[in-house]
Amino acid sequence: MSDKLEVAIKLMASAVIAYMFISILYLYVAVGEKWNLVLNALFDNRVHGAIVISVSSAFFVGFLAVVAAIPVAYILTYSNIRGKHILEMFLIDLPQTFPPVTEGLVYLLLFGRFGLAYTYVAVIIAKFYVSAPFTISFAARRFYEIKESGVDVIARSLGAKTSHILSRILLPMTFRDLIAGFSLTWARAMGELAATLIFAGAIPWVTETLPALIYLASRESPEVAIAASIITESLSIAALLSFRFIARKGE
Amino acid sequence: MRSLSVQGVSKYFGNVKALDGVDLFVKPGELMVIMGPSGCGKTTLLLVILGALKPDKGSILLGDEDITNLPIEERNISYVPQDFGLFPHLNVYENIAFGLKVKGYPRSEIDKIVRSLLEIVGLEGLEKRKPRELSGGQKQRVALARALAIKPSLLLLDEPLSNIDEMTKSEVISNLKDLQRKIGVTTLCVMHNPEDAFKFGDRIAIMYSGKIMQCGEPEEILREPKNDIVKRLIAPMYILWNWNKS
């Protein structure tokens, strides 16, 4: 049984879903006849460099985010500091909404004097700020749920110290969330452009990422840009699907 | 076996006075039931004794040791909450073994204790099941076995009958009572239903609005309810008792 409102809801949802899918998949259509140009770009040395830099730095950022998320989530859940909501905003909401251009500039001014600008480390620093909040917020939400459920108190009453609470309760119960956070952090790091470009530049095989390559190539050689875009999208879709698979298996 | 002594304990949540100068003494090995209406502070009292909440006033003694400022993990008090609080990621065996593992017992001894508890609560064969694959009654028995595994000085039970259907209730009551006797652990149990409370407890503490109104053996309370509030709270039992007497 479906009344008029339900039909309207379904239509609206379909429109949104179509919009989302077209945004991703149109690229494959746009290539059209020029498949061989794209194939050529696949053998381009500069494209290879961008793939290596993007994928490897995104993995580093993902791992660092997991390592960072655990103590931060613990503090957000268990400490009695005042203004936790403000802290949460600075750690989670702001980094995801702050203009990355500005952030790149900040890092250039802050770390430039230590010779970190235009290095591989700069790529990781720039990407971390915008990408880590996914993992931090997932971990914090789960830690908070665990605390609400009270099993941590029970574990303590049975003799567990903080180290046991972490290793036997919080971390195993947060495994799926950390994987999910890692995957979004990874994907966001893959897509980050502005902060990386300003702070790390675009030196092939050192700091040039796929988005930077796409941006710089889009004027002179659009077919390289399109090829690089297709590679980026395919990698992200494949990665997000496999992370989901891993998270489900890990149950 | 240790006694429990709660002395003048008060606890505020903002403006709400959840506990208002509670005094309570539970003898070693005794089964004390706290009975009172919803919101009167029963769970709060258990959590303060457990150490999950800090009292604003008063002190708590186990035997003659003052534990008011002792961290939870050093009190050796076990707690079975209303929803049983099983570790969802661990199976039945690992749940029961948890306390012994973190206390560093050798594996063979853990196995011996867990096996004997599985037998006592009748859960043999279910070791490998996760909590979500258990019925309410089975979950409760796992939680009880987990609580008893560490040989606690005090056992706290919050509404152990709330997830048990009427059909099996009296069976669960007598099983719990037998188990408590056999192990001889000092026990403080929260219940809101007077009928259950009077069947279960060696003594009953009637709680109302953050205070203990009266504490004594079931017979004693029925014979001489201290005031109208107590009379009202135990009404079903009181009427029945007076009826049988006349």
Ligand SMILES: Nc1ncnc2c1ncn2[C@@H]1O[C@H](COP(=O)(O)OP(=O)(O)OP(=O)(O)O)[C@@H](O)[C@H]1O
């Ligand atoms: N964490 C909390 N924050 C604020 N108020 C609380 C908190 N916990 C309990 N209270 C309040 O303290 C009072 C006592 O609550 P408590 O949970 O101890 O009651 P209870 O006797 O266990 O009730 P029930 O039979 O419904 O479980 C209630 O008024 C409750 O609203």
Ligand SMILES: [Mg+2]
């Ligand atoms: Mg309660």
